[in-house]
Amino acid sequence: MSRLRLGVNIDHVATIRNARGESYPDPARAAEIALMAGADGITAHLREDRRHISDADIDTLAALTRRRGLPLNLEMAVTPEMEAIALAHRPHAACLVPERREEVTTEGGLDVVGHHNRIVPVVAALKGAGIRVSLFVEPDPAQIDAARDVGANVVELHTGAYCLAVRERRGDAAQLLEELRKAAVQAERLGLEVHAGHGIDYETVGPIAGIPQVVELNIGHFLVGEAIFVGLDAAIRRMRQLMDHARAADRGPAAREAVA
Numbered sequence: 001m002s003r004l005r006l007g008v009n010i011d012h013v014a015t016i017r018n019a020r021g022e023s024y025p026d027p028a029r030a031a032e033i034a035l036m037a038g039a040d041g042i043t044a045h046l047r048e049d050r051r052h053i054s055d056a057d058i059d060t061l062a063a064l065t066r067r068r069g070l071p072l073n074l075e076m077a078v079t080p081e082m083e084a085i086a087l088a089h090r091p092h093a094a095c096l097v098p099e100r101r102e103e104v105t106t107e108g109g110l111d112v113v114g115h116h117n118r119i120v121p122v123v124a125a126l127k128g129a130g131i132r133v134s135l136f137v138e139p140d141p142a143q144i145d146a147a148r149d150v151g152a153n154v155v156e157l158h159t160g161a162y163c164l165a166v167r168e169r170r171g172d173a174a175q176l177l178e179e180l181r182k183a184a185v186q187a188e189r190l191g192l193e194v195h196a197g198h199g200i201d202y203e204t205v206g207p208i209a210g211i212p213q214v215v216e217l218n219i220g221h222f223l224v225g226e227a228i229f230v231g232l233d234a235a236i237r238r239m240r241q242l243m244d245h246a247r248a249a250d251r252g253p254a255a256r257e258a259v260a
């Protein structure tokens with residue numbers, strides 16, 4: 001299995017900063033620490049209501065990741081405003097997500113089937129600017145087929161339902177994991193790169209990282225929360241270790257020892 005990349009989402013460092021309207025804590029400092037702790041890239045969601053990440057944060061994060069030669073993954077709604085911002089910054093990747101102002105977090109995946117005609121030109125414009133385009137979708141066969149049809153490079157599978165089922169100790173967790181597995185196989189077969197994210201913690205990272213087609217995880221809220229207790233560096237290092245363990249599990253005891 002290929003090495004699994006970790007994108008650290010630093011949105012909620014900005015949430016804490018904005019609670020006071022001050023300049024502290026600084027998401028750019030979190031990004032520096034994340035990259036030193038072994039993150040392979042930084043993910044940030046510039047929401048239409050700017051409730052956490054700001055336009056100035058994106059300027060800073062784009063410059064920082066470019067300087068470090070590491071990817072910035074810009075999560076964005078499918079709107080003309082966000083498209084213009086992405087085209088101005090040309091991040092390594094853009095992940096198109098659904099967005100409703102009243103939601104607490106990104107609830108559910110993008111309806112690629114229903115918004116095919118709106119998504120096609122945005123995907124084309126972003127790809128034309130050299131940006132890899134990812135679509136955040138539920139593990140639903142029709143959405144994954146549609147992601148291929150609109151020309152996306154990547155699907156990021158929404159792991160929120162599975163992670164919540166595990167946290168609530170619900171009986172449907174195994175079924176939801178199976179749906180993620182099947183979606184990953186389908187997406188790879190269609191030539192799409194497979195990422196996964198939302199709601200991942202130390203408990204759920206292993207089963208998700210064990211899906212061989214998945215090459216990147218994007219994790220934010222849990223890491224920022226855990227950072228309050230152990231520090232961001234330690235939280236990311238532990239997550240990285242759990243990912244590597246899950247990845248090595250299929251390669252036998254020697255591989256497991258190598259990452260221990």
Ligand code: PXP
Nearest residue numbers: 106136197198199218219220221
């Ligand atoms: N991936 C996408 C597309 C997201 O929208 C989010 C949340 O912003 C994440 C990953 C990270 O989710 P979490 O903060 O729950 O780890």
